[in-house]
Amino acid sequence: MPLSDQEKHNSKAMETASQVTALVNQARAGSKTAFEQLVDLFHEDIFCMVYYRTRVRMDAEDITQEIFLNAFKSLSKLKKVEQFRIWLLKIGLNRIRDFYRKKKVRSIFGAYSNDDNIDQSDTTNNDQPEALNNLMKHEFWKHIGLLLEKLSRMEREVFLLRFMDHLNIREISQVLKSSESSVKTHLYRALQKFRKEPELINLLKEETV
Amino acid sequence: MSFDKSVHLSEDQLLMAIVEESDLPISLREHLFTCPQCRADKVRFEHKLTQVGRMAKYYTPPSKQRILLPDSEPRSFYLWFRGRQAAFGLALTVAMLILVVWWTAPFKIIPEGGVEITAREMQEAESLMTEISILAENALPAVYLDIIGESYTGFDEEFMQFIIPSINKEPQSYDPGTKGVMPC
Numbered sequence A: 001m002p003l004s005d006q007e008k009h010n011s012k013a014m015e016t017a018s019q020v021t022a023l024v025n026q027a028r029a030g031s032k033t034a035f036e037q038l039v040d041l042f043h044e045d046i047f048c049m050v051y052y053r054t055r056v057r058m059d060a061e062d063i064t065q066e067i068f069l070n071a072f073k074s075l076s077k078l079k080k081v082e083q084f085r086i087w088l089l090k091i092g093l094n095r096i097r098d099f100y101r102k103k104k105v106r107s108i109f110g111a112y113s114n115d116d117n118i119d120q121s122d123t124t125n126n127d128q129p130e131a132l133n134n135l136m137k138h139e140f141w142k143h144i145g146l147l148l149e150k151l152s153r154m155e156r157e158v159f160l161l162r163f164m165d166h167l168n169i170r171e172i173s174q175v176l177k178s179s180e181s182s183v184k185t186h187l188y189r190a191l192q193k194f195r196k197e198p199e200l201i202n203l204l205k206e207e208t209v
Numbered sequence B: 001m002s003f004d005k006s007v008h009l010s011e012d013q014l015l016m017a018i019v020e021e022s023d024l025p026i027s028l029r030e031h032l033f034t035c036p037q038c039r040a041d042k043v044r045f046e047h048k049l050t051q052v053g054r055m056a057k058y059y060t061p062p063s064k065q066r067i068l069l070p071d072s073e074p075r076s077f078y079l080w081f082r083g084r085q086a087a088f089g090l091a092l093t094v095a096m097l098i099l100v101v102w103w104t105a106p107f108k109i110i111p112e113g114g115v116e117i118t119a120r121e122m123q124e125a126e127s128l129m130t131e132i133s134i135l136a137e138n139a140l141p142a143v144y145l146d147i148i149g150e151s152y153t154g155f156d157e158e159f160m161q162f163i164i165p166s167i168n169k170e171p172q173s174y175d176p177g178t179k180g181v182m183p184c
Helices: A005-028 A032-054 A057-073 A081-108 A128-150 A153-163 A169-176 A180-195 A198-206 B011-019 B026-034 B036-058 B076-082 B085-104 B114-137 B142-147 B157-163
Strands: none
Touching: A005 A032, A005 A081, A032 A057, A032 A081, A032 A153, A032 B036, A057 A081, A081 A169, A128 A153, A128 A180, A128 A198, A128 B036, A153 A169, A153 A180, A153 B036, A169 A180, A180 B011, A180 B036, A198 B036, B011 B026, B011 B036, B026 B036
16 A cells, blocks of 8 residues: 655655654764764754844854854763754754844944844845845845744744744744643744735735746 | 543643653553554654754764874963953053053052051141130120120220229319319
8 A cells, every 4th residue: 555645755854853862872982973964964953043044144154153063062961862953953943043142232332233233145146036035035034033022032033933934833843842732822923914914915915936 | 640541641741852752741651552643643753853852963064184193191370370361451451551550649548657647637637726715714705795895905004094093182173153174
Protein backbone atom coordinates (compact mmCIF):
# COMPACT_ATOMS: atom_id res chain seq x y z
CA MET A 1 0.00 0.00 0.00
CA PRO A 2 1.50 3.37 -0.96
CA LEU A 3 2.15 5.95 1.76
CA SER A 4 -0.03 9.08 1.92
CA ASP A 5 1.50 12.58 1.65
CA GLN A 6 1.13 13.15 5.40
CA GLU A 7 2.83 9.85 6.20
CA LYS A 8 5.63 10.63 3.77
CA HIS A 9 6.05 14.04 5.38
CA ASN A 10 6.11 12.54 8.88
CA SER A 11 8.61 9.87 7.96
CA LYS A 12 10.83 12.49 6.30
CA ALA A 13 10.63 14.67 9.42
CA MET A 14 11.57 11.74 11.63
CA GLU A 15 14.45 10.90 9.34
CA THR A 16 15.67 14.49 9.49
CA ALA A 17 15.29 14.56 13.27
CA SER A 18 17.36 11.42 13.71
CA GLN A 19 19.92 12.77 11.25
CA VAL A 20 20.15 16.01 13.23
CA THR A 21 20.54 14.12 16.51
CA ALA A 22 23.35 12.04 15.05
CA LEU A 23 25.10 15.12 13.69
CA VAL A 24 24.77 16.98 16.98
CA ASN A 25 26.29 14.02 18.82
CA GLN A 26 29.18 13.92 16.36
CA ALA A 27 29.69 17.68 16.65
CA ARG A 28 29.70 17.42 20.43
CA ALA A 29 32.37 14.77 20.11
CA GLY A 30 34.50 17.36 18.28
CA SER A 31 33.63 16.89 14.62
CA LYS A 32 33.70 20.22 12.87
CA THR A 33 32.42 18.62 9.68
CA ALA A 34 29.29 17.44 11.50
CA PHE A 35 28.68 20.96 12.74
CA GLU A 36 29.15 22.32 9.22
CA GLN A 37 26.46 19.91 8.06
CA LEU A 38 24.19 21.23 10.79
CA VAL A 39 24.91 24.75 9.56
CA ASP A 40 23.91 23.70 6.04
CA LEU A 41 20.67 22.22 7.37
CA PHE A 42 19.63 25.22 9.45
CA HIS A 43 21.32 28.17 7.80
CA GLU A 44 18.34 29.22 5.71
CA ASP A 45 15.83 28.87 8.55
CA ILE A 46 17.94 30.88 10.94
CA PHE A 47 18.76 33.55 8.39
CA CYS A 48 15.07 33.95 7.54
CA MET A 49 14.15 34.06 11.21
CA VAL A 50 16.65 36.87 11.78
CA TYR A 51 15.61 38.72 8.61
CA TYR A 52 11.94 38.69 9.66
CA ARG A 53 12.97 40.55 12.78
CA THR A 54 15.57 42.94 11.39
CA ARG A 55 14.41 43.34 7.77
CA VAL A 56 17.96 44.30 6.76
CA ARG A 57 19.95 41.66 4.88
CA MET A 58 23.43 42.62 6.05
CA ASP A 59 22.37 42.79 9.68
CA ALA A 60 20.64 39.43 9.31
CA GLU A 61 23.79 37.90 7.82
CA ASP A 62 25.98 39.21 10.62
CA ILE A 63 23.60 38.03 13.32
CA THR A 64 23.27 34.60 11.67
CA GLN A 65 27.05 34.28 11.70
CA GLU A 66 27.09 35.19 15.39
CA ILE A 67 24.36 32.66 16.18
CA PHE A 68 26.21 29.76 14.59
CA LEU A 69 29.51 30.80 16.13
CA ASN A 70 27.84 31.01 19.51
CA ALA A 71 26.23 27.59 19.01
CA PHE A 72 29.56 26.11 17.95
CA LYS A 73 31.28 27.43 21.07
CA SER A 74 28.62 26.34 23.52
CA LEU A 75 27.47 23.09 21.98
CA SER A 76 28.67 21.22 25.06
CA LYS A 77 26.05 23.12 27.10
CA LEU A 78 23.17 21.70 25.05
CA LYS A 79 21.28 19.36 27.39
CA LYS A 80 18.71 17.79 25.07
CA VAL A 81 20.35 16.88 21.78
CA GLU A 82 16.99 16.35 20.06
CA GLN A 83 16.07 19.98 20.76
CA PHE A 84 18.94 21.41 18.74
CA ARG A 85 16.65 23.54 16.56
CA ILE A 86 14.81 24.99 19.55
CA TRP A 87 18.15 25.75 21.20
CA LEU A 88 19.40 27.44 18.04
CA LEU A 89 16.27 29.57 17.89
CA LYS A 90 16.74 30.58 21.54
CA ILE A 91 20.30 31.68 20.78
CA GLY A 92 18.94 33.54 17.77
CA LEU A 93 16.35 35.45 19.77
CA ASN A 94 18.97 36.42 22.35
CA ARG A 95 21.34 37.67 19.66
CA ILE A 96 18.56 39.68 18.04
CA ARG A 97 17.71 41.21 21.41
CA ASP A 98 21.40 42.12 21.86
CA PHE A 99 21.44 43.63 18.39
CA TYR A 100 18.47 45.88 19.15
CA ARG A 101 19.93 46.86 22.50
CA LYS A 102 23.20 47.93 20.86
CA LYS A 103 21.29 49.70 18.11
CA LYS A 104 19.31 51.64 20.69
CA VAL A 105 22.50 52.74 22.45
CA ARG A 106 24.05 53.74 19.13
CA SER A 107 20.94 55.69 18.15
CA ILE A 108 21.15 57.62 21.43
CA PHE A 109 24.62 58.78 20.44
CA GLY A 110 23.46 59.47 16.89
CA ALA A 111 25.63 56.79 15.33
CA TYR A 112 22.72 54.88 13.83
CA SER A 113 19.90 56.15 11.70
CA ASN A 114 16.55 54.63 12.55
CA ASP A 115 14.74 56.27 9.67
CA ASP A 116 14.60 53.53 7.13
CA ASN A 117 14.47 50.09 8.59
CA ILE A 118 13.48 48.26 5.46
CA ASP A 119 16.23 46.73 3.39
CA GLN A 120 16.99 48.86 0.34
CA SER A 121 20.00 46.86 -0.84
CA ASP A 122 18.03 44.71 -3.29
CA THR A 123 15.55 47.29 -4.46
CA THR A 124 17.70 49.32 -6.83
CA ASN A 125 16.91 47.40 -9.98
CA ASN A 126 14.64 49.40 -12.26
CA ASP A 127 13.64 46.58 -14.63
CA GLN A 128 9.87 46.62 -15.03
CA PRO A 129 8.94 43.21 -13.49
CA GLU A 130 11.76 43.43 -10.99
CA ALA A 131 10.74 46.92 -9.98
CA LEU A 132 7.17 45.79 -9.40
CA ASN A 133 8.36 42.85 -7.37
CA ASN A 134 10.58 45.12 -5.32
CA LEU A 135 7.71 47.49 -4.77
CA MET A 136 5.52 44.65 -3.55
CA LYS A 137 8.31 43.43 -1.33
CA HIS A 138 8.75 46.90 0.11
CA GLU A 139 5.01 47.24 0.71
CA PHE A 140 4.79 43.84 2.33
CA TRP A 141 7.61 44.46 4.80
CA LYS A 142 6.31 47.94 5.50
CA HIS A 143 2.90 46.59 6.49
CA ILE A 144 4.40 43.73 8.47
CA GLY A 145 6.54 46.31 10.25
CA LEU A 146 3.47 48.41 11.03
CA LEU A 147 1.63 45.37 12.36
CA LEU A 148 4.56 44.28 14.50
CA GLU A 149 4.87 47.76 15.98
CA LYS A 150 1.32 47.44 17.29
CA LEU A 151 2.06 44.16 19.07
CA SER A 152 3.65 43.81 22.48
CA ARG A 153 7.03 42.06 22.62
CA MET A 154 5.52 38.68 23.52
CA GLU A 155 2.67 38.99 21.02
CA ARG A 156 5.18 39.84 18.31
CA GLU A 157 7.47 36.93 19.13
CA VAL A 158 4.61 34.45 19.36
CA PHE A 159 3.10 35.67 16.07
CA LEU A 160 6.42 35.48 14.23
CA LEU A 161 7.35 32.10 15.63
CA ARG A 162 3.94 30.65 14.83
CA PHE A 163 3.23 31.97 11.34
CA MET A 164 6.64 32.82 9.93
CA ASP A 165 8.96 30.34 11.61
CA HIS A 166 6.22 27.67 11.58
CA LEU A 167 6.62 26.45 15.15
CA ASN A 168 3.77 24.83 17.03
CA ILE A 169 2.48 26.09 20.38
CA ARG A 170 4.60 23.66 22.37
CA GLU A 171 7.80 24.57 20.55
CA ILE A 172 7.05 28.27 20.99
CA SER A 173 6.57 27.78 24.72
CA GLN A 174 9.97 26.04 24.85
CA VAL A 175 11.72 28.77 22.89
CA LEU A 176 10.19 31.56 24.96
CA LYS A 177 10.36 29.62 28.25
CA SER A 178 6.71 30.37 28.80
CA SER A 179 3.62 28.28 29.47
CA GLU A 180 1.50 27.03 26.60
CA SER A 181 -1.56 28.87 27.90
CA SER A 182 0.40 32.12 27.98
CA VAL A 183 1.56 31.53 24.41
CA LYS A 184 -2.03 30.91 23.30
CA THR A 185 -3.24 34.07 25.02
CA HIS A 186 -0.58 36.19 23.32
CA LEU A 187 -1.25 34.55 19.98
CA TYR A 188 -4.95 35.24 20.32
CA ARG A 189 -4.30 38.93 21.07
CA ALA A 190 -1.86 39.15 18.17
CA LEU A 191 -4.47 37.68 15.82
CA GLN A 192 -7.05 40.19 17.01
CA LYS A 193 -4.65 42.98 16.08
CA PHE A 194 -3.75 41.30 12.78
CA ARG A 195 -7.44 41.18 11.89
CA LYS A 196 -7.61 44.94 12.34
CA GLU A 197 -4.98 45.55 9.65
CA PRO A 198 -7.08 45.91 6.49
CA GLU A 199 -4.18 47.10 4.34
CA LEU A 200 -2.09 44.06 5.13
CA ILE A 201 -5.06 41.74 4.57
CA ASN A 202 -5.81 43.43 1.24
CA LEU A 203 -2.18 43.01 0.27
CA LEU A 204 -2.48 39.31 1.04
CA LYS A 205 -5.57 39.11 -1.19
CA GLU A 206 -3.70 40.70 -4.07
CA GLU A 207 -0.76 38.40 -3.74
CA THR A 208 -0.55 35.09 -5.53
CA VAL A 209 2.71 33.87 -4.07
CA MET B 1 -23.16 24.21 27.96
CA SER B 2 -26.16 24.66 25.68
CA PHE B 3 -25.48 26.15 22.28
CA ASP B 4 -27.77 27.12 19.46
CA LYS B 5 -26.51 25.25 16.42
CA SER B 6 -27.96 27.79 14.02
CA VAL B 7 -25.75 30.56 15.48
CA HIS B 8 -22.38 30.77 13.79
CA LEU B 9 -19.10 31.25 15.58
CA SER B 10 -18.22 34.83 16.38
CA GLU B 11 -14.95 36.29 15.07
CA ASP B 12 -13.33 35.90 18.47
CA GLN B 13 -14.38 32.28 18.66
CA LEU B 14 -12.94 31.75 15.20
CA LEU B 15 -9.64 33.21 16.40
CA MET B 16 -9.73 30.88 19.38
CA ALA B 17 -10.27 27.99 17.00
CA ILE B 18 -7.27 29.09 14.95
CA VAL B 19 -5.07 29.35 18.02
CA GLU B 20 -6.10 25.90 19.33
CA GLU B 21 -9.24 24.20 18.17
CA SER B 22 -9.21 21.74 21.05
CA ASP B 23 -9.55 24.64 23.51
CA LEU B 24 -13.03 25.45 22.22
CA PRO B 25 -16.04 24.16 24.17
CA ILE B 26 -17.36 20.86 22.78
CA SER B 27 -20.56 22.42 21.47
CA LEU B 28 -18.62 25.02 19.48
CA ARG B 29 -16.25 22.39 18.19
CA GLU B 30 -19.18 20.31 17.02
CA HIS B 31 -20.68 23.34 15.34
CA LEU B 32 -17.42 24.15 13.64
CA PHE B 33 -17.16 20.57 12.48
CA THR B 34 -20.65 20.50 11.01
CA CYS B 35 -21.11 24.10 9.80
CA PRO B 36 -19.59 24.62 6.33
CA GLN B 37 -19.77 28.40 6.63
CA CYS B 38 -17.80 28.59 9.90
CA ARG B 39 -15.37 25.99 8.57
CA ALA B 40 -14.85 28.09 5.44
CA ASP B 41 -14.34 31.27 7.50
CA LYS B 42 -11.72 29.53 9.60
CA VAL B 43 -9.94 28.10 6.58
CA ARG B 44 -9.98 31.50 4.87
CA PHE B 45 -8.39 33.22 7.87
CA GLU B 46 -5.84 30.44 8.29
CA HIS B 47 -4.99 30.76 4.62
CA LYS B 48 -4.21 34.46 5.12
CA LEU B 49 -1.91 33.62 7.96
CA THR B 50 -0.21 30.91 5.94
CA GLN B 51 0.19 33.43 3.15
CA VAL B 52 1.93 35.83 5.52
CA GLY B 53 4.54 33.16 6.20
CA ARG B 54 4.82 32.23 2.54
CA MET B 55 5.23 35.84 1.42
CA ALA B 56 7.73 36.55 4.15
CA LYS B 57 9.84 33.67 2.91
CA TYR B 58 9.39 34.75 -0.71
CA TYR B 59 10.42 38.32 0.02
CA THR B 60 13.44 37.37 2.08
CA PRO B 61 16.62 37.86 0.05
CA PRO B 62 19.05 34.95 -0.02
CA SER B 63 21.97 35.13 2.34
CA LYS B 64 25.18 35.87 0.50
CA GLN B 65 27.44 35.26 3.46
CA ARG B 66 28.92 31.87 4.22
CA ILE B 67 29.08 30.85 7.86
CA LEU B 68 32.67 30.77 9.03
CA LEU B 69 33.65 28.60 11.94
CA PRO B 70 36.95 28.84 13.80
CA ASP B 71 39.54 26.29 12.66
CA SER B 72 40.86 25.28 16.03
CA GLU B 73 39.15 24.96 19.36
CA PRO B 74 38.18 28.43 20.45
CA ARG B 75 40.63 30.08 22.79
CA SER B 76 38.47 30.11 25.85
CA PHE B 77 40.00 33.10 27.67
CA TYR B 78 40.12 35.24 24.56
CA LEU B 79 36.48 34.50 23.75
CA TRP B 80 35.46 34.95 27.35
CA PHE B 81 37.20 38.32 27.38
CA ARG B 82 35.81 39.28 23.96
CA GLY B 83 32.30 38.81 25.19
CA ARG B 84 32.95 41.05 28.17
CA GLN B 85 34.91 43.87 26.60
CA ALA B 86 32.29 46.46 27.48
CA ALA B 87 32.11 45.32 31.12
CA PHE B 88 35.90 45.42 31.43
CA GLY B 89 36.02 48.87 29.90
CA LEU B 90 33.41 50.14 32.32
CA ALA B 91 35.17 48.60 35.33
CA LEU B 92 38.49 50.14 34.25
CA THR B 93 36.92 53.58 33.84
CA VAL B 94 35.33 53.41 37.29
CA ALA B 95 38.62 52.30 38.83
CA MET B 96 40.46 55.18 37.14
CA LEU B 97 37.84 57.64 38.34
CA ILE B 98 38.13 56.43 41.93
CA LEU B 99 41.92 56.64 41.70
CA VAL B 100 41.81 60.21 40.39
CA VAL B 101 39.39 61.35 43.11
CA TRP B 102 41.51 59.64 45.76
CA TRP B 103 44.69 61.19 44.42
CA THR B 104 43.42 64.75 44.09
CA ALA B 105 41.51 65.07 47.38
CA PRO B 106 43.02 62.63 49.86
CA PHE B 107 42.29 64.65 53.01
CA LYS B 108 38.66 65.18 52.19
CA ILE B 109 37.89 61.57 52.06
CA ILE B 110 40.24 60.23 54.78
CA PRO B 111 38.10 59.50 57.83
CA GLU B 112 39.20 60.62 61.36
CA GLY B 113 41.41 58.11 63.04
CA GLY B 114 40.78 56.50 66.39
CA VAL B 115 43.53 58.52 68.17
CA GLU B 116 41.97 61.87 67.26
CA ILE B 117 38.56 60.79 68.46
CA THR B 118 39.95 59.57 71.81
CA ALA B 119 41.91 62.81 72.37
CA ARG B 120 38.85 64.93 71.64
CA GLU B 121 36.71 62.88 73.97
CA MET B 122 39.32 63.17 76.74
CA GLN B 123 39.42 66.95 76.34
CA GLU B 124 35.66 67.18 76.57
CA ALA B 125 35.64 65.00 79.68
CA GLU B 126 38.32 67.18 81.31
CA SER B 127 36.41 70.43 80.71
CA LEU B 128 33.27 68.81 82.05
CA MET B 129 35.08 67.75 85.23
CA THR B 130 36.39 71.30 85.69
CA GLU B 131 32.87 72.69 85.46
CA ILE B 132 31.66 70.11 87.96
CA SER B 133 34.38 70.96 90.50
CA ILE B 134 33.59 74.69 90.21
CA LEU B 135 29.97 73.98 90.85
CA ALA B 136 30.83 71.75 93.82
CA GLU B 137 32.86 74.55 95.39
CA ASN B 138 30.17 77.15 94.95
CA ALA B 139 27.01 76.39 93.07
CA LEU B 140 25.75 80.01 93.02
CA PRO B 141 26.25 82.11 89.89
CA ALA B 142 28.53 85.19 90.12
CA VAL B 143 25.67 87.73 90.41
CA TYR B 144 24.36 86.03 93.56
CA LEU B 145 27.88 85.91 94.98
CA ASP B 146 28.04 89.73 94.63
CA ILE B 147 24.77 90.15 96.47
CA ILE B 148 25.84 88.04 99.38
CA GLY B 149 29.32 89.61 99.42
CA GLU B 150 31.13 86.42 98.55
CA SER B 151 32.54 87.65 95.31
CA TYR B 152 35.16 89.97 96.89
CA THR B 153 37.49 88.48 99.46
CA GLY B 154 40.15 91.19 99.54
CA PHE B 155 38.89 92.96 102.80
CA ASP B 156 41.80 93.27 105.21
CA GLU B 157 41.67 93.41 108.99
CA GLU B 158 41.94 97.20 109.12
CA PHE B 159 38.94 97.69 106.81
CA MET B 160 36.91 95.25 108.82
CA GLN B 161 37.93 97.05 112.03
CA PHE B 162 36.77 100.30 110.45
CA ILE B 163 33.40 98.80 109.53
CA ILE B 164 32.91 96.96 112.80
CA PRO B 165 35.03 98.52 115.56
CA SER B 166 36.08 96.42 118.53
CA ILE B 167 34.06 97.02 121.71
CA ASN B 168 37.02 96.54 124.08
CA LYS B 169 38.76 99.67 122.97
CA GLU B 170 37.87 103.28 123.92
CA PRO B 171 36.24 105.37 121.29
CA GLN B 172 38.81 107.35 119.41
CA SER B 173 36.70 110.53 119.48
CA TYR B 174 33.18 111.24 120.29
CA ASP B 175 31.78 114.66 121.18
CA PRO B 176 28.08 114.59 121.74
CA GLY B 177 27.99 118.37 121.51
CA THR B 178 29.21 118.53 117.92
CA LYS B 179 27.97 116.87 114.81
CA GLY B 180 30.04 114.33 112.97
CA VAL B 181 33.21 112.62 113.91
CA MET B 182 36.14 114.62 115.04
CA PRO B 183 39.56 113.37 114.20
CA CYS B 184 41.99 112.96 117.06
